[in-house]
Amino acid sequence: MNVMDAMRFIESEFIIINSTPCSVCGGHYITESSGFHVADHAAMNVTSCYCERCGSRKDFSFRAPQISSMDPSTSIQLN
């Protein structure tokens, strides 16, 4: 995965998060943290968000692209 692929992947995540209304009040979610973890032999990128209006929390999970080619010391958390 090159830098452009990584940017497209991250960009698509933000589009999904920005287009998802809060399930409680319909407000917008704000990204709090993001990290990779591995579950069921699949790398997932989990982004923790909270609602800007009511504070309701939601975790967005995305299937991560091939991350093995990326330097694990750069902003990837493998739990």
Ligand SMILES: [Zn+2]
């Ligand atoms: Zn809300």
